[in-house]
Amino acid sequence: MDRRSSIKTLFIISAGAALLPSCLQEDEKPSVSLQKIKINKKEENLIAEIGETIIPKTNTPGAKDVSAHLFALMMIDDCYDPDEQKQFTKGLKEFDTFSKKKFNKTFPECAPPERLELLKSIENKNGIPENVSFFYKTIKSLTLQAYTSSQYYLTKVHEYKLVPGKFYGCVPVKKAS
Amino acid sequence: MGDNKQSRTFDAIVIGSGMSGGWAAKEFCEKGLKTLVLERGRDVVHLKDYPTTNMMPWEFKHRGEVPYDIREANPVISRCYAFKEDAMHFFVKDTEHPYVQDKPFDWIRGYQVGGKSIMWARQTQRWSDFDFEGPARDGFAVDWPIRYKDLAPWYSYVEKFAGISGNKDGLPNLPDGEFLPPLELSCVENYFKDVVSKNYKDRNVIYARCAHLTEPQPIHNEQGRGQCQNRNLCQRGCPFGGYYNTNATTIPWAQKTGNMTLRPFSVVHSIIYDDEKNKAVGVHVIDSNTKESIEYYAPVIFLNAGAINTNLILLNSVSKRFPNGLGNENGLLGKYVAFHNYRGRINAKYDGFRDSKTDGGRRPTSAYIPRFRNLHKQETNFLRGYACTFSAGRRSRTDTNGLGENLKNNLMATSELGDWGIGSQMMGETIPKESNYVSLDPAKKDSWGVPLLKISVGHDDNDDKMIKDFFEQMTEMYSKAGFTDINTSDSKQAPGLDIHEMGGVRMGKDPKTSLLNKWHQFHNCKNVFVSDGACMTSTSTQNPSLTYMAMTARAADYAISQLKKGEL
Numbered sequence: 174m175d176r177r178s179s180i181k182t183l184f185i186i187s188a189g190a191a192l193l194p195s196c197l198q199e200d201e202k203p204s205v206s207l208q209k210i211k212i213n214k215k216e217e218n219l220i221a222e223i224g225e226t227i228i229p230k231t232n233t234p235g236a237k238d239v240s241a242h243l244f245a246l247m248m249i250d251d252c253y254d255p256d257e258q259k260q261f262t263k264g265l266k267e268f269d270t271f272s273k274k275k276f277n278k279t280f281p282e283c284a285p286p287e288r289l290e291l292l293k294s295i296e297n298k299n300g301i302p303e304n305v306s307f308f309y310k311t312i313k314s315l316t317l318q319a320y321t322s323s324q325y326y327l328t329k330v331h332e333y334k335l336v337p338g339k340f341y342g343c344v345p346v347k348k349a350s
Numbered sequence: 351m352g353d354n355k356q357s358r359t360f361d362a363i364v365i366g367s368g369m370s371g372g373w374a375a376k377e378f379c380e381k382g383l384k385t386l387v388l389e390r391g392r393d394v395v396h397l398k399d400y401p402t403t404n405m406m407p408w409e410f411k412h413r414g415e416v417p418y419d420i421r422e423a424n425p426v427i428s429r430c431y432a433f434k435e436d437a438m439h440f441f442v443k444d445t446e447h448p449y450v451q452d453k454p455f456d457w458i459r460g461y462q463v464g465g466k467s468i469m470w471a472r473q474t475q476r477w478s479d480f481d482f483e484g485p486a487r488d489g490f491a492v493d494w495p496i497r498y499k500d501l502a503p504w505y506s507y508v509e510k511f512a513g514i515s516g517n518k519d520g521l522p523n524l525p526d527g528e529f530l531p532p533l534e535l536s537c538v539e540n541y542f543k544d545v546v547s548k549n550y551k552d553r554n555v556i557y558a559r560c561a562h563l564t565e566p567q568p569i570h571n572e573q574g575r576g577q578c579q580n581r582n583l584c585q586r587g588c589p590f591g592g593y594y595n596t597n598a599t600t601i602p603w604a605q606k607t608g609n610m611t612l613r614p615f616s617v618v619h620s621i622i623y624d625d626e627k628n629k630a631v632g633v634h635v636i637d638s639n640t641k642e643s644i645e646y647y648a649p650v651i652f653l654n655a656g657a658i659n660t661n662l663i664l665l666n667s668v669s670k671r672f673p674n675g676l677g678n679e680n681g682l683l684g685k686y687v688a689f690h691n692y693r694g695r696i697n698a699k700y701d702g703f704r705d706s707k708t709d710g711g712r713r714p715t716s717a718y719i720p721r722f723r724n725l726h727k728q729e730t731n732f733l734r735g736y737a738c739t740f741s742a743g744r745r746s747r748t749d750t751n752g753l754g755e756n757l758k759n760n761l762m763a764t765s766e767l768g769d770w771g772i773g774s775q776m777m778g779e780t781i782p783k784e785s786n787y788v789s790l791d792p793a794k795k796d797s798w799g800v801p802l803l804k805i806s807v808g809h810d811d812n813d814d815k816m817i818k819d820f821f822e823q824m825t826e827m828y829s830k831a832g833f834t835d836i837n838t839s840d841s842k843q844a845p846g847l848d849i850h851e852m853g854g855v856r857m858g859k860d861p862k863t864s865l866l867n868k869w870h871q872f873h874n875c876k877n878v879f880v881s882d883g884a885c886m887t888s889t890s891t892q893n894p895s896l897t898y899m900a901m902t903a904r905a906a907d908y909a910i911s912q913l914k915k916g917e918l
Binding site: 226227228229231233235247248251252253254289292293296317318320321322323324326327330331333335336337338339340341342343344345346 | 404406407408411412413415416417418419533534535536537539540579580581703704705706707708709710711712713748750753754755757758761762765767
């Protein structure tokens with residue numbers, strides 16, 4: 174199966190975003206129009222890279238391919254309450270400090286294995302600053318939502334049938350082949 | 351046609367185009383009456399005005415979620431289960447049409463042609479005499495002036511036209527109807543059905559009857575409707591016409607006769623009572639866009655504005671004869687409002703049937719447990735009882751653990767089947783009381799000069815006791831079936847969220863204690879009829895829409911015969 178062999182390409186991830194001059198991006202607006210939260214292009218790219226670390230591109234699309242980061246920002250802006258938005262942006266700022274503390278560099282400057290390690294440490298360990306933890310959990314859940322509700326996922330991976338037809342109340346579970 | 355009184359005169363006026371108004375329109379137009387149908391909202395044309403019906407999940411900007419600002423500004427409607435991104439354009443937002451809550455009441459409204467019939471839950475269980483005889487037997491409200499035999503032929507009449515899927519279960523407390531084939535129950539639903547019938551003499555788990563075309567008949571094809579495809583996206587409006595809504599059925603049917611004048615954007619201010627003629631002569635309408643005042647006239651007027659708005663119109667219809675609202679000589683108009691107690695829920699898991707699952711479509715209904723409490727005689731410390739939904743299904747689960755490639759592998763893998771999830775919700779009868787009422791706010795008015803409605807309706811001790819009993823009985827039944835992780839919860843939701851508000855203009859035998867007679871006609875104003883939820887003397891446990899439809903068809907038939915005799 175194509176999908177399974179794709180795993181081998183694990184560490185071939187573009188670090189292109191990290192090479193962009195970051196000082197310019199701080200003044201640049203994000204790619205989506207946001208009404209409530211203030212995010213610059215640099216932060217948008219950080220979120221995109223975190224998303225891509227959570228669901229990387231292999232020979233199937235990754236988080237960036239379905240614009241998960243833009244979906245996440247739009248959802249936080251439109252659907253989250255002001256307290257959550259505040260905590261999210263705080264966590265976003267603190268995330269840099271957290272990254273620097275661990276690897277002496279920002280997340281986009283980290284190599285892919287370091288990025289993965291950094292996120293794992295947030296997932297697994299206690300003692301993570303509350304805002305950083307909230308920021309990460311929010312990004313992860315919205316990245317997952319964006320990916321699993323994307324056109325790609327719902328047509329190529331687990332097909333969503335708009336018109337499913339007959340309902341069967343009780344059928345045997347097929348053994349996995 | 352010039353704007354003269356004659357051009358504004360009809361054979362019949364129907365106020366409201368929803369679940370019951372659509373039926374009044376159809377019956378009058380089919381019998382050749384020139385009928386004016388007034389709808390306060392916009393027009394919604396079947397197929398054409400279902401903007402989201404064929405949208406895929408990823409095409410919704412917020413994937414179904416309602417944005418924060420909308421939820422914040424509209425807390426009441428945001429509590430409704432169907433108020434989601436795909437159907438929120440069919441619901442009235444709190445900010446658009448305010449009302450006054452003396453006690454918390456979630457008034458869920460749909461102002462458009464078709465009303466709430468577009469977004470309803472499509473459950474269609476008949477009443478029986480266990481319901482109609484309730485008030486007389488248990489000594490509350492007043493005796494119903496009708497019995498099951500009066501309504502039975504009309505249930506059949508509307509069921510055949512609407513298309514009801516069901517199973518002939520042979521239960522006296524939930525009479526059989528004219529059924530299209532049922533959909534299947536799941537393995538665990540069938541298993542629970544067996545467990546319950548083995549353990550309890552008077553308790554049954556059945557397939558819930560619902561307004562879905564499981565096998566369309568010629569009459570449905572003639573309406574342009576086709577088979578239900580189990581999309582379970584009904585609240586968006588159905589491209590197949592697979593479920594019953596007014597827009598796909600009664601309204602176009604009435605339209606086809608050439609006898610219907612449908613007037614959207616028409617807020618009914620009041621009914622015009624002529625003190626000399628001693629009867630109602632028409633209605634006073636405000637055009638919701640232009641705010642222009644217009645009068646329409648007809649010898650017979652049907653009120654189908656939805657239970658609470660029907661009360662509002664009547665309370666606002668004052669004349670010399672009726673200074674406190676149309677027909678309101680006994681002071682009971684707006685009182686004895688009741689609803690359904692939907693607070694109790696229970697869910698659980700089941701470890702059995704690991705080798706089985708459901709498959710294919712998304713079934714738009716569930717199983718149903720008809721009322722068994724206090725059925726034949728009073729046996730508990732509370733009056734009446736409750737029906738319950740019952741559903742058991744197995745969701746596929748995508749593993750979202752891990753990160754990076756691991757996570758991606760999980761997402762790409764064939765989903766695993768989870769446990770069987772089991773759930774029930776109670777649908778309890780509530781007791782109509784004089785202290786549960788609606789009235790007009792003495793000062794506040796809406797944009798059209800109509801007083802705001804004040805709602806003072808609450809739960810009582812009987813409801814609390816019933817919830818406790820629901821938890822106990824269902825836990826016992828679930829336990830006997832070997833379900834685990836049983837969890838009960840009281841949503842504490844306010845009345846109204848059940849969307850089954852009823853009463854205020856109740857039927858009865860005696861003009862001293864009721865407003866409408868057995869034909870839904872005012873005792874003291876014979877050419878005005880009420881056949882929506884406002885007419886209900888008691889609430890029973892069944893979802894009421896089918897009963898409103900049958901009542902409306904019956905009342906319209908009577909009104910037509912009276913018109914012909916010159917009695918109105």
